[in-house]
Amino acid sequence: MATGATAAASEATEQSAPDDELQEWLQSQRSAARISPGAEARTLLALARTATISTVSCDRDLAGFPNAGVIEFVADNKGRPVMILSSLSAHMRDVKADGRASITCLSPDFRGMDDSRVTITGIVELLQGADGKAARELYRQRHPDSFWIDFGDFEPFRMTSISKVRLNGGFARAATISPSEYAEAEPDPIAAFAAPISKHMNEDHSESTVAMLRHFGKLSAESAKIVGLDSLGMDVLVTKDSESYKGRLPFTRPALTRKEVREVIVEMTKQVA
Numbered sequence: 001m002a003t004g005a006t007a008a009a010s011e012a013t014e015q016s017a018p019d020d021e022l023q024e025w026l027q028s029q030r031s032a033a034r035i036s037p038g039a040e041a042r043t044l045l046a047l048a049r050t051a052t053i054s055t056v057s058c059d060r061d062l063a064g065f066p067n068a069g070v071i072e073f074v075a076d077n078k079g080r081p082v083m084i085l086s087s088l089s090a091h092m093r094d095v096k097a098d099g100r101a102s103i104t105c106l107s108p109d110f111r112g113m114d115d116s117r118v119t120i121t122g123i124v125e126l127l128q129g130a131d132g133k134a135a136r137e138l139y140r141q142r143h144p145d146s147f148w149i150d151f152g153d154f155e156p157f158r159m160t161s162i163s164k165v166r167l168n169g170g171f172a173r174a175a176t177i178s179p180s181e182y183a184e185a186e187p188d189p190i191a192a193f194a195a196p197i198s199k200h201m202n203e204d205h206s207e208s209t210v211a212m213l214r215h216f217g218k219l220s221a222e223s224a225k226i227v228g229l230d231s232l233g234m235d236v237l238v239t240k241d242s243e244s245y246k247g248r249l250p251f252t253r254p255a256l257t258r259k260e261v262r263e264v265i266v267e268m269t270k271q272v273a
Contacts, residue, residue, distance in 0.1 A: 025219040032248035033232045037175035038185030041118045045075040046187035048105040055094035055101045074142035087153040099123040114170040122162040132156045194229035208269045215272040
């Protein structure tokens with residue numbers, strides 16, 4: 001018969017084992033395969049349709065104060081935000097007087113501080129001639145219902161000179177990206193179809209995600225929902241002991257096309273079957 005002390009020790013060991021497993025998984029997140037900060041920032045800009053712009057107010061009563069508001073925009077092939085502003089907009093007046101501005105984009109599924117966002121700071125300039133025409137066409141491709149952009153009181157602008165990029169990928173995942181690193185990066189090739197793949201996995205194969213997490217991540221969980229996907233792996237929202245944690249489940253090899261993503265997930269699923 002176990003003594004009281006022995007029973008207590010046994011119970012403590014049983015309780016600490018799952019905690020140790022969780023702590024090891026959380027620790028492993030520091031070295032989990034991820035796309036570069038530059039690529040993540042470029043991807044956020046490529047996916048976003050709206051952003052918050054902060055300009056330097058030129059209004060008499062608010063001169064010099066930040067003037068923030070929501071705009072629609074599109075990123076060009078260098079990741080530079082392009083926007084069409086109305087002459088009625090305070091932001092147009094601001095950037096014509098002082099081009100300094102910051103633009104903040106959130107991840108498409110942003111729900112809180114553990115989700116990704118990026119802020120780009122630089123100089124916004126009016127585009128004219130061929131550059132202005134190209135900007136309108138690019139904007140129209142992203143926002144096909146924007147018939148109003150050809151009205152006379154709307155003009156195209158672009159953050160042509162980028163001074164700094166700050167990425168926050170969630171708790172303990174912040175990075176400052178140089179303008180050159182940002183310009184040289186590319187949006188992740190999986191971004192365009194990450195959402196439908198994640199939706200399919202979550203609706204039809206959620207048990208496979210739990211099994212992959214247990215096998216490759218060494219973490220037993222009650223549930224695991226894919227909340228992000230890129231060429232190097234999956235971002236998962238894990239429920240364990242009624243608590244939620246967001247982490248990374250890397251692929252066993254990079255996947256650069258939709259077909260390759262499907263293949264690597266099937267391979268990983270078979271390994272845990």
